[in-house]
Amino acid sequence: MTRTVLTVDDSRTMRDMLRMALAGAGFNVVEAVDGEHGLEVLSAHRPDVIITDINMPKLDGFGFIEAVRVDDDYRAIPILVLTTESDPAKKDRARRAGATGWIVKPFNPEKLVDAIRRVAA
């Protein structure tokens, strides 16, 4: 069973890194470049897990998580946020918005897959 992971990040480098780590671990990866785009891709691909950045143009990570959580179709999808630093305030805000867990950048593929395993059924 291939799980689909949606990655939402405005940095091409970060999307590529995530894709490499996730595809290497056997996940199917779909990508979005900001929160707005993320919501579009979400409805097209119905991912099993979402990994999102926080600082993004148009719709940032907080807004994106909130939008996913208010949608009855998607609110049960686990969302992991990428945080560059262990900034407690940012992490707390992401959790309040409805983030399931978090991944601290820089991550290694094991950490990433581990975090997904912890939140994905």
Next chain:
Amino acid sequence: MDELEAIKVTFFQECEELLADLEGGLLAMQDGNDDGDTVNAVFRAVHSIKGGAGAFGLEPLVRFAHVFETLLDAVRSNEVPSTPDLVATLLRASDVLADHVSSARGLGVVDEAVSAAMAAELKACTDPNAAPAPVVETPVFEAAPVAAAPAEALIGADDALDDDDLGFDFQPMTITIDEQAADVAAAVGNVWTVSIRPKSDLYRKANETALLLRELARLGPIEATLDASAIPPLDLLDAEAAYATWTVRLETEEDETAIREVFEFVDGDCDLEITRGEGLNPDAALAALLAGDAPAAAAAVPVVVAEIPAPVVVEAAPEPVAVAPVVEAAPAPVVAPIAPAAPVAAAPAAAPAAAKTQQIDVPGPGQSVIRVDPERIDRLIDLVGELVINQAMLAQRVGEYGIAPSSNLAMGLDELEQLTREIQDSVMAIRAQPVKSVFQRMPRLVREVASMTGKQARLVMDGENTEVDKTVIERLSDPITHMLRNAIDHGLESPEERKAAGKNPEGVVRLAALHRSGRIVIEVSDDGKGINRERVHSIAIKKGLISPELQLTDEEIDNLIFLPGFSTADKISDVSGRGVGMDVVKRSVQALGGRISITSRPGQGSTFTLSLPLTLAVLDGMVVDVAGETLVVPLAAIVESLRPKPEEVRPLGPVGSVLAVRDSFVPLIDVGLTLGYRDSSPPPTEGVVLLVEGEDGSRAALVADAIHGQRQVVIKSLEQNYQQVDGVAAATILGDGRVALILDVDAVISLRRREPPRPAEPTLIAAE
């Protein structure tokens, strides 16, 4: 790892874009546009560079970016006001950041002292009172240690609700923990009792108790007991609330930290108690839980530690309820613990759909970009060049057979020519790029030169999206750099001088790109003092570049600065005097088939105008015969062609002659003589005259023997294939397969001027 290297390449490409965004944003802030979006974009640029750099372990870059980012974050949240001074500091910091990126890329070295000073300055801006303290980042995320034996938890509730069991509002739940090591009990592990009471927030964030249990099971064999006693009757049930409490008996070699880590993501979203030992006697707990109603069920619960897998059957107190509410409300409270079963079941259905989407790269909305190896495009352009030549050859051969222009064959050939031309234009458009990539490096240069020379300069850019062939773009950078340096160093006055002259102390340097009649024109202008003509004139005389008696127009004097060996700087400054004079710039521009000129108004500034062909690959030319040789004269330089009448040719001096064209006299230049094809000129009246215009607008009449017609030719570099030849810009292959030289008109004019001294002739008539 190849893939990682490829991503690193992407990262550095992205860095270039981000640095450009950063600078663009900061410049917008400098212009007073400091709305939230701009500041946010600036912050994100640095943030993204830091994030990527962290992924590749580029420590110095990460450290500097972090300090930079911290200040930008403070600006973003209005903790630090955005003042012009601050923006100036940020701009300088962006330059240092760019140096760090280059250094990480292996393309340069960061001046550590500069970087450290900049970092300290940024820190001071962030918090004026803070003592400099090293910022160390410690990732808080730690992977949960993986237990020795892989474990899998499956919570199955036969089916969520069974129509037959109407007597129960909740189905019995069976929790099966499959433990491969069935014999674990033999190993005496440490026993922990973990009590989990989830709050509704836990589920709101899409966390699942069942997943927590599964994670716990990775640490060692578990037995989970659900206390459903808090679940209210269905009619009182809040679908969003959480009622269940789980008590888990865990046997593990891991310590409490490892157990706590399992709950890292749900910290605060559940009441968690971790105690060492058996805690409550499971028998007693179950007995209490099931008190009264289901003694049989209680008896059936295998609580013996040795029995693993250990199915735990929990039956909630039966309470009669109607069917309808059960169905409606069922997903709510039970979903909390049960939910994992649902995604598991649903996933296989989703899988095929998901598989289809694999490997589809999702581009950003509204953008679709293909990345192509430039070599492939170069090859395509080469091939199209060959096609053009071939098409011309074919047309010529057909022409030799004397086929009527109205015949089908000739018309078909015409169409072919048209198509070839269109293909060529389209292919060239692929390689066309906006000059932005060159322009965006200039603000930094201006800042640096201004600070080095003590001038205040503001760069205004225009036409950054003007497109030009990539091969031209690559060679624009040097001349533009030099012209800008020159404009600030020699053009702009010092702030004091400017104030004294009633000008704004901050000088404006303008860099613009535009298309003009099939060429790209780059203009660099300043609002400085303009060229000091007297001084330029006297220097040129002092250096023996011109004779003192020579009468020159203002324009001619201005153009003296392009003469080899001319430099107005009394001392070689750091900035303009890098051993490169404007003459070198001029020559490099000419080598590209370009022209450079200057106009200046005293007290108001100067403008350098650089014009280049849009492409270095093709050229429209006039094919002419000179002394039996075939030459191509670039069409762009030709004003008109004519057959001179004897009375229009007037001798000038012993050898030279001029041509009267309407109201003016134009020097006649025999191309054959100038290029050394022949020793004496035939009378101009026997040949054809091409009236050409040099870069500065000065005209000359080139004498050729015959004109063959107009042709588009593919340029083949002489420098690459042979060597540079004075008066010849490049070569081409004609339709009949012969090689023809392409004339460098400006060079021919100046060659003729440099011909052996003739008494009557000035040694120089300004620049061409």
